[in-house]
Amino acid sequence: MEFFQQAYREANGRKKPTSLREDFCGTFAVCCEWVKSDKARQALGVDLCGETLQWGRENNLSKLQSEEQKRIKLLEQDVRKRNRPMVDILAAQNFSFWLFKTRPQLLEYFKIARSNLKAGGVMVMDMMGGGDCYTEESIDKRTIKKGKRGFQYWWEQASFNPVNADASFYISFKFADGSKLKRAFEYHWRFWTIPEVRELLEEAGFSESHVYWENDDEDSDDYGTWARGTDAPSNPSWICYVVAIK
Ligand SMILES: C[S@@+](CC[C@H](N)C(=O)[O-])C[C@H]1O[C@@H](n2cnc3c(N)ncnc32)[C@H](O)[C@@H]1O
Numbered sequence: 001m002e003f004f005q006q007a008y009r010e011a012n013g014r015k016k017p018t019s020l021r022e023d024f025c026g027t028f029a030v031c032c033e034w035v036k037s038d039k040a041r042q043a044l045g046v047d048l049c050g051e052t053l054q055w056g057r058e059n060n061l062s063k064l065q066s067e068e069q070k071r072i073k074l075l076e077q078d079v080r081k082r083n084r085p086m087v088d089i090l091a092a093q094n095f096s097f098w099l100f101k102t103r104p105q106l107l108e109y110f111k112i113a114r115s116n117l118k119a120g121g122v123m124v125m126d127m128m129g130g131g132d133c134y135t136e137e138s139i140d141k142r143t144i145k146k147g148k149r150g151f152q153y154w155w156e157q158a159s160f161n162p163v164n165a166d167a168s169f170y171i172s173f174k175f176a177d178g179s180k181l182k183r184a185f186e187y188h189w190r191f192w193t194i195p196e197v198r199e200l201l202e203e204a205g206f207s208e209s210h211v212y213w214e215n216d217d218e219d220s221d222d223y224g225t226w227a228r229g230t231d232a233p234s235n236p237s238w239i240c241y242v243v244a245i246k
Contacts, residue, residue: 001030001033001034003124003212003241004089004091004124006226007089007122007124007210007212008088008089008122010210010228011120011122011243012122015120016040017088018038018040018041018042018088019042019043019044019086019087019089020034020041020042020043020044020087020091021045021046021087021089021090021091021116022046022091022092023046023079023090023091023092023096023097024046024047024079024092024093024094024096024097025045025047026047027052027056027059027060028045028047028060028061028072028074030043030045030091030093031043031072031074032063032064032068035068035071039067041071042071042072042073043072044072044074044075044083044087045073046074046075046077046079046081048076048077048079050076053074053076079109080108080109082115082116083116086115086116086117086118087117087121088117088118089124090113090116090124092124092125093124093125093126094126095125095126095127095128095187097125098187098191098192099187099188099189100190101164101166101189102190103200106197106200107200107203107204110200110201110203110206110244111205114206114244117246120245120246121246122243122244122245122246123201123206123244123246124241125197125241125242125243126239126240126241126242127192127194127197127241128237129193129194129237129238130234130237130238131234131236133157133167133191135157136159137156137158138156139157140156141153142154142155150176151173152173152174152175153171153172154171154174155171156169156170156171156183157169158170164190165190165192166188166189167189167190167191168186168189169186169189170183170185171184171185171186172184194240194242197242201242205246206244206245207245207246208244208245209242210228210242210243210245211228211230211232211240211242212226212227212228212229212240212242213226213229214226214240215227226241
């Protein structure tokens with residue numbers, strides 16, 4: 001959320017953003033953080049999956065104060081739909097737009113996303129890449145500590161087809177009692193590159209797009225901050241933000 005504010009400030013100067021739309025919102029954690037951060041802020045979460053939205057209502061929305069809950073609106077619909085009022089920030093996170101696998105599909109989504117933004121509004125997406133991401137059957141295991149217990153999860157890069165850039169990924173879990181949820185989440189995406197995405201943003205009518213890279217120099221005062229850049233190191237695995245300005 002801090003990053004969304006930075007991206008908006010760097011596009012619009014001092015003007016403060018109040019409205020946020022979270023496309024592919026899932027359990028809409030971003031909407032919840034947004035309305036908690038300021039009484040003037042409103043959020044709209046959009047997702048196709050009613051069951052996922054319901055989980056969010058029961059487990060995320062219910063933890064907010066009732067006044068905060070009233071500032072969140074949820075729409076069970078396709079993200080490729082114009083809605084009013086327009087917003088200051090459109091967040092499309094977790095690489096979700098990669099499920100649009102062709103140029104016409106992604107262009108259509110970007111045009112509609114642009115139409116859902118106010119003048120000067122920003123669309124914020126994350127992207128990943130690097131040579132390691134193309135390795136098939138590669139597994140990255142992580143342990144999450146939660147109180148005394150916690151759990152393990154693993155991110156599996158199952159396949160990558162260099163002919164059409166189709167890629168499949170899965171997330172599996174192992175819990176403290178030994179039980180497992182294998183391939184609980186699956187993602188079948190096109191592995192888009194940054195220049196392809198920026199060209200489509202321009203075609204969709206966005207006035208500018210910027211790539212933000214994270215400062216990973218531990219000796220620098222700016223360590224961990226994000227800045228616009230026109231070149232970046234070819235790390236084996238990276239994540240960046242792409243910000244498009246209406
Ligand atoms: C990768 S998940 C991201 C969820 C959330 N942003 C997060 O980070 O936890 C993708 C979400 O997009 C939703 N989705 C997929 N296609 C969609 C579409 N065309 N319109 C709206 N939602 C869609 C799925 O139901 C799923 O909740």
